[in-house]
Amino acid sequence: MNARMSASPACIAQVVSQLIGDTPLFELARTGSGSRLLLKLEQFNPTGSCKVRMAREMVLAAEREGKLKPGGHIVEPTSGNTGMGLALVAIERGYRFTAIVDNHAARDKLRAMQAMGVNLVFVDNPGGKPSTIARRKLAEEIAKTTGAFWPDQHHNPNNNGGYADLAAELLRDLGNDIDYLVGAVGTGGTLCGTTKELRRLGSQVTTIGVEPIGSIIFGGPPGNYWQTGAGAPAGFPVGPNVDHALIDEGLTVGDVDAFTAARVVAKRTGLLIGGTSGAAVHIGLRRLALVEPNSTMVVLVCDAGEKYLDSVFNDEWLRERKLLDEAAHERLHRLFDAYRASIALAADTSIPEPA
Numbered sequence: 001m002n003a004r005m006s007a008s009p010a011c012i013a014q015v016v017s018q019l020i021g022d023t024p025l026f027e028l029a030r031t032g033s034g035s036r037l038l039l040k041l042e043q044f045n046p047t048g049s050c051k052v053r054m055a056r057e058m059v060l061a062a063e064r065e066g067k068l069k070p071g072g073h074i075v076e077p078t079s080g081n082t083g084m085g086l087a088l089v090a091i092e093r094g095y096r097f098t099a100i101v102d103n104h105a106a107r108d109k110l111r112a113m114q115a116m117g118v119n120l121v122f123v124d125n126p127g128g129k130p131s132t133i134a135r136r137k138l139a140e141e142i143a144k145t146t147g148a149f150w151p152d153q154h155h156n157p158n159n160n161g162g163y164a165d166l167a168a169e170l171l172r173d174l175g176n177d178i179d180y181l182v183g184a185v186g187t188g189g190t191l192c193g194t195t196k197e198l199r200r201l202g203s204q205v206t207t208i209g210v211e212p213i214g215s216i217i218f219g220g221p222p223g224n225y226w227q228t229g230a231g232a233p234a235g236f237p238v239g240p241n242v243d244h245a246l247i248d249e250g251l252t253v254g255d256v257d258a259f260t261a262a263r264v265v266a267k268r269t270g271l272l273i274g275g276t277s278g279a280a281v282h283i284g285l286r287r288l289a290l291v292e293p294n295s296t297m298v299v300l301v302c303d304a305g306e307k308y309l310d311s312v313f314n315d316e317w318l319r320e321r322k323l324l325d326e327a328a329h330e331r332l333h334r335l336f337d338a339y340r341a342s343i344a345l346a347a348d349t350s351i352p353e354p355a
Contacts, residue, residue, distance in 0.1 A: 023043075026039045083097075086151070159189035
């Protein structure tokens with residue numbers, strides 16, 4: 001029978017949001033001691049990001065609570081991924097959406113939102129710094145003056161709740177527990193929401209949160225950074241979705257190491273991942289040699305690298321900002337090679353046993 005004719009209607013999505021979830025796991029590295037580093041590739045969601053999970057949940061919860069009426073208006077400050085998620089849900093459910101943005105966001109994210117019919121409202125960001133505070137202030141003003149629904153992803157508990165399915169997918173696909181979960185932290189929803197559900201389901205996972213150097217979420221000194229979608233600038237009131245009780249260790253990664261990891265992953269595997277995911281991968285690769293034998297470490301890859309062809313994967317853009325470091329690339333390639341060599345060494349049975 002023709003394959004087209006035999007397809008079950010149950011396997012055919014009728015709206016794009018039905019394609020959210022069930023993203024794949026990919027083994028990036030393994031050690032001779034049996035430990036492995038897996039990537040949860042959230043870039044395979046519609047909009048190329050994990051944020052579509054929580055965007056859907058925030059909108060559905062607003063409908064249940066009567067905060068969104070048919071034909072309503074949504075407004076949200078965003079660096080792009082949450083905006084694209086909200087845009088998708090708004091299209092399907094008949095809402096208008098205004099995104100408050102700045103030019104610190106990746107250009108392709110802005111272009112994607114425009115392609116989806118989003119009304120982009122820009123705020124100034126002198127020196128290319130994130131304008132997180134100014135964007136929040138404008139969103140609040142628009143919500144108050146027009147009656148638009150402001151999800152406020154940093155303070156909305158349904159952000160975290162949107163990742164319950166992600167946790168269940170991990171346990172289902174692995175068939176056993178996760179020893180370490182690594183993820184970038186911005187609103188806190190992805191890592192904390194996934195961790196909360198994992199622990200509710202009985203997991204003993206240890207979590208490692210990652211933010212850019214210059215972000216203030218874990219208490220470090222403020223500074224400039226080019227990673228988008230993670231971290232918080234000076235003066236930003238970090239919301240309760242960053243639940244420190246659910247983050248066992250908080251670490252910082254500089255732009256050079258974050259972007260280097262994303263670029264090396266692309267060259268070694270063909271997978272393009274975003275810059276903040278690169279930061280999480282950097283930590284995962286460094287920690288893999290130090291964990292207990294036979295450990296499973298999962299890095300949450302929050303979005304796709306195709307959104308950063310003008311920045312993370314653009315040599316000229318990196319050089320202008322002094323972020324292209326060939327030595328860092330070489331060091332990371334050597335680390336991959338060392339892991340591969342450790343597997344060969346562990347499997348080598350040619351050395352005779354002592355008499």
